[in-house]
Amino acid sequence: MEEVYGRIVMATVMEKDVLLNFVARVLAKVTVIVGSEEPPHQDRVALARIRNFLYKSYPEALDFEVILDEIKCIESKYQ
DSSP: OOOEHHHHHHHHHHHHHHHHHHHHHHHHHHHHOOOOOOOOOOHHHHHHEEEHHHSSOOGGGOHHHHHHHHHHHHHHHTO
16 A cells, blocks of 8 residues: 555555456547557557556556546547
């Protein structure tokens, strides 16, 4: 557990699952919109990095809100 700005930062297994599902959905949406050209679009690369980070990390090591906001920020470009 890590304390950030006076709050405990830690995600549950369910929150990690939510993040994985959300990043997969947004990555698919971005891919449909921008295509799967080479080299890959920067937002696709960023989402793939987030996805890979999530798969490699223990839930306790994740800050759910920060990662969720990062994915939402990318998704907002494609509304």
